[in-house]
Amino acid sequence: MPQTAEHLMRSRYTAHVLVAVDYLxxxxxxxxxxxxxxxxxxxxxxRNHWAGLTVIATNLGSEKDRDGTVLFEARYLANGRLDTHRELSRFRKKAGRWYYVEALPE
Structure with missing residues (x-):
């Protein structure tokens, strides 16, 4: 179980790579x-070939926090073109477990 918002974000990226839909x-x-x-x-x-992940910034989201955000870029190849998905994600902890809540405007 991921202990921080960033760890959850990284595990969700991996779930996209592995097409682990249940985990998402x-x-x-x-x-x-x-x-x-x-x-x-x-x-x-x-349908995408995942090419890498860069965490740009985090705000809160530690083991002691209840909320946090992670700004990241995920690169992927789609239809022969390298593209980047950039997102500021909001995470929240409930009963000791982190969850992805939503994408926020930057």
Whole structure:
């Protein structure tokens, strides 16, 4: 179980690489899980070749925090073109476990 928001973010990137859709749903904030589309997420993750992850910044999100954000860039090859997904992600801890909540505007 990831101990920080950044560790969860990195594990979710790995889940995209491995097309571990169940893990992506399990680590999504519980109130958002009913709206999770495993087919669409799995298809998107599988059709891309993941090329790397860079964590740019974190704010809070330590073992002692309840909330945190992680700014990252994930590179992937799609349709013969290298692209970058840049996101400021919000994470929240509930009952000692970190969850991905949402993407925030930068």
């Amino acid at each position: 749903k399990e680590t999504l904030w519980p109130k958002h899980q009913p709206y999770f589309d495993p087919v669409a997420v799995g298809e998107w993750a599988a």
